[in-house]
Amino acid sequence: MLQDNNVRKLYIRYFDVGLSPQTHEAIPITPIRFQEKGQDFDIVPVIFIQNKVMLKSGINLEELAQKTVRLVEEINAKNKIFCRQIQIDCDWTLVSKDNYLKFIELFKKISHTKISATIRLHQVKYFKKTKIPNVDTGVLMYYNMGTIAADSLNSVYDRKVAKKYLKSLKKYPLHLDFALPVYSWAVHIRNQKVIGLRSKLNVSALKEDKNFEQTGVFFKVRHSNYKNGIFYEENDVLKIEAVSSEDLKEMADDLNDNSPQKPNEIIFYDLDEFNIKNYEKNIFKEVVSYF
Secondary structure, X not given: OOOOOOOOEEEEEEEEEEEOOOOOOEEEEOOOOOOOOOOOOEEEEEEEEOHHHHHOOOXXXXXXXXXXXXXXXXXXXXXXXXXXEEEEEOOOOOOOHHHHHHHHHHHHHHHOOEEEEEEOHHHHHOHHHHOOXXXXXXXXXXXXXXXXXXXXXXXXXXXXXXXXXXXXXXXXXXXXXXXXXOOOEEEEEEOOEEEEEEEOOOHHHHHHOOOEXXXXXXXXXXXXXXXXXXXXXXXXXXXXXXXXXXXXXXXXXXHHHHOOOOOOOEEEEOOOHHHHOOOOOOHHHHHHOOO
């Protein structure tokens, strides 16, 4: 798939930054281990910083920036990776924004590399309040727009929700690239309450499973059973939230119509064998051609 689409760049999650349950200090969570070298690709390390890290009072941001840069450099050195850019992913809030913006400044200064940051739709619309990180480019995460709920709406992509924000793109001062979703999940509902998200559920297999009965995007559990290690009680409901090829084209069309300038990149999230099987081979080129 990568060869067919002439993909040269991979955004790879290196590690998360969270808080230790014992000490409440910032720590790296599950750093990546490379099983094979990605020498044919331009690799961009992605660091996801949990918002609670930026909410911690008295946090030493300079030390955090130094440790984060050092760990990226250690992973790169061990795997002989040279990177031209690092991406910081954080869903910062009005309360955490001062710490986050300062962290970005320090990280940029210490790392001596180009920095990109993920941007959410609400941060585009209300940028005067949420502010704009001092990065080289932003990546608009054009997904996770709604609330994960027991209703029939799709929380991954909802055009009605998106349209409330799209017109704001023309006023946003930072250059944006776009990240589009190619993942799906099922919302596990019991007694009208969401009890979890189930990833990598094969919808075709569900349709053939006599324990489940389909009605639109919902699958009702007819008989209690285990599937992929999860127990489903009789009358539980699974709501499938997915993004079709037509949805992707619609997204591209809407973004293109509302963008003040062309994106340099279209990023698809996320690269996973299970996700890619759900799309025809040429969809990625088709989507990119809209811009």
